Amino acid sequence: MAIELHCFGESGNAYKAALPMELAGLDWRPVFVDFFNGATRTEAYRRDINAMGEAPVMVDGDVTLTQSGVIQQYIVEKTGRFGGADAAEAREVLRWQFWDNHKLSGQAGTVRFLMNFVPEEKRPQPVIEFMQARLRSVYDILETHLTGRDWIVGRDVTVADFSCCSYLYYPEPFGFDRADWPGIDRWLGNIQSLDGWKHPYDLMPRGG
Template identity: 40%
Template structure:
């Protein structure tokens, strides 16, 4: 039985943050499928036994269940030493960027992706335009930051890079974004991460659980 079990599904970018970290860190782990599309995370018994917040990912290790990807990444870095920030200054920077990621970068991009292709019906164009503008603003900040450094904190990858990678590898027809064209520094960083031993795309790394069916994107807002 694997040391780390990750409750997840292939369409969850927040789950992918941890799956990618665990795989690139060479840790003994396995994905446990969660039927998100079928409403499993809304089930009272699942919430009572797995995560009262009603979300994936959940990391199970030594009988303990942990939720919230950013907090889990920090815990994993502290307990394994893999991809850990070094020193007081870098630890502060790691926390700062993880909070930015959770509050804006991942949040804005994920919300846009969901409304673009994962809702049952297309949303109003004004809503999609608003969400896209927020995602573009967040991506522009990160793109500028990565213009003069290979990874978010400097010369080597850390937990921050895995946190921010959550939604960066889903296909353009699903996200509505052409990162390579619109954000070249972000794309170059994405390629560097994809060169790490253990890297795999989300649906290959987490071929479990269920996500809402993807609608075909015909145009972006």
Template identity: 45%
Template sequence: MTDYRLHCLGASGNSYKVALYLNCAGLDWEPVGVDFGGGETRTETWRASLNAMGEVPVLETAGRLMSQSGAILLWLAETTGHFAPAADQRFEALRWLLFDNHKFTNNYAMHRVQNCFTADPDAAVLAFLRARVESSFSIAERHLADHRFVLGERPTIVDFSLAGYVFYPASETGFDIAAEYPAIDVWRGRIAALPGWKPPYDMMPVGTSPPLRKA
């Protein structure tokens, strides 16, 4: 059995954050598919056995089950040493992780769900979410214009956290990052150049997501 088992699905950017970390860190891991599209995470059995919060990812290792991608990344950095922030960067790392979970990833992921997984999206809801994405992305764009990685010259768990959804196709997300956010795109390229990088669906060819909305 592998050291780490990640309960996930290819369409989950929060799962991808952890999967990308594990792969780039060279750790022994495997993806375990979750039938999210079929409602598996909403069942009492799944919640009782894996995660009462009903969310992916869930990292299984040494008899432990851990959820919430930001917390998992912190734990992995502290226990393995890979991509850990320097001691004097801990506050800044937490600041960006919380910003990512509350705004950067949150807004982008919600827009993506409405844009490609919702059968009949409300135009006003999409416009509201797009404005929120533009606000949070503009903050990251300004920061990354003069930073190689979020905390400086080397990648840390913060980069893996923010990278969760930026590699999904524009047809899903509704945003052309290369055209609209050049600094984020350059940073995204640096992440993609790391040994072990793969795009989300290749990294996690498991599980099922809700069906994509037909154009």
């Protein structure tokens, strides 16, 4: 039976799970979550799908997982791919997954949401500016790390790359421009060059 991923195209967090499944050739299918009409906030969703009220949720037979970082680690276990070459690299992969969740996606996803999916009159401009300032130092850390490297960890692509790239392909403005960050830009191109790569909007159904 195909793995089901409860997701929607606008979710970079869902993309973190969908992209490695697609690239590893796993048999999976998206199950659309109508996030913008409040699906994740319903009692039924919290009871039957995810008490944390978030997407993505992955269902593989009797294994149900939430939190993209955990789903990514499960894909590593299941496929033996994208996990780093040894134990030290595996820890380094996990390190960048945590950093991404805490510092990069955690803030970039929020700013993008506030700038594009909240009515203009309700946009909290000081919050957007605060997070954008913090994000500049986050992009700077990634840029410095990627200078002279093709991938975030070791010599091959890992789920650390699929985690950190997740919000950076979207066309909606949120204060990030690839042209400003040559190391990040080149690395995003490396990921796009992988056989079977797809943009989030081509991989998952859109809600917005």
